[in-house]
Amino acid sequence: MSRTLMVSDVHGCLEPLERLLIEVDYDSSRDRLILLGDYVDKGPRSKEVVERVMNLVEHHGAVALKGNHDQRLVELIRTPHAEVRTKFVEHGGVQTLNSYLNRTDEELSGDMLREAIAVIDATYPSHIRFLASLPYYYEDDRQICVHAGLNPRFADWKSQPAHDFMYIKKEFHEAPTRVAKKVVFGHTRAQELHGSSEIWFGGDKIGIDGGCAYGLQLNCLIEESGSYSTHAVRNPL
Structure with a gap:
């Protein structure tokens, strides 16, 4: 593989993802694509993003x-x-349910939520199995990719709790890592790290969440022969 392309936090924003892959000239015969999680919620097309990610994994x-x-x-x-x-609804889940049920409701009653759960469970079990089966990290010769980060309290980062892989923030951002490779992560918007939606290069760690679902941008970190470059597409809401 000549390039490694890393993208995170698509959050139901299908069109920016497709545009990004075109603009970076993604070719699965030569490029390795790493998607760092958060495919659903907040954006309008979570179902379609999950389907696209499944296709990229299974066929590319x-x-x-x-x-x-x-x-x-x-x-x-x-x-x-x-x-x-409660947490699902509070953190962009209504948009996900609307995507799966082809609705445009801004709020969900208890009955509507129960109906939505039943429909997804019956109609899209392959999506749930796929999401449940995903790994927490990917490591190659140059970097470790993870959704949220590595807990610096663990000498063996692979032994940290699953929750840390998906949720850790400040403790990871503010302490040196205990690994020799770059740690590439999403989860925390780059804007929170350095006041810009551009990719944050933080020495031993690289934050790539551009805040796409907030009307900012979808970032791609490109690694080739040990050097990094970036590409981004805007997502005006």
Whole structure:
């Protein structure tokens, strides 16, 4: 593979993802595509993004990691207790349900939420199995890719809790890593890290979440022969 392309936090924004892949001239015969999680919620086309990611993995050899929003959708369908339902709705889940049910509701009643869970469970079990099966990290010769980050308290980062892979923020951002490779992550918008939606190069770590679902941009970090470059597409809402 001549290039490694890394993209994170698509959040239901299908059109920017497709445009980005075209603009970077993605070719699965020569490029390795790493998707760092959070395919659903907030944006308008979560179902279609999951379908696209499944296709990229199954037919083009892409690597897809699990983000916290992906895990939350799995939990909603498999263990929909009150706390899961509340967090799902509060963090962009209504848009995901609208995507799967072809609706445009801005709010969901309890009955509507139960109906949506039943429909997704019955009609899209392959999506839930796919999201549930995703790995938490990807490592190659040059970098470690993960949705949220590595907990610096663990000498063996692979032994950290699953929750850290999907949720960690400040503790990871503010401390040196304990690994020799760059750690590429999403989850935290680059704007929160350095006041810009451009990719954040933080020494031993690189933050690539451009805040696409917030009307900012979808970033691609491109690694080729040990050097990094970037490309971004805007997503005006």
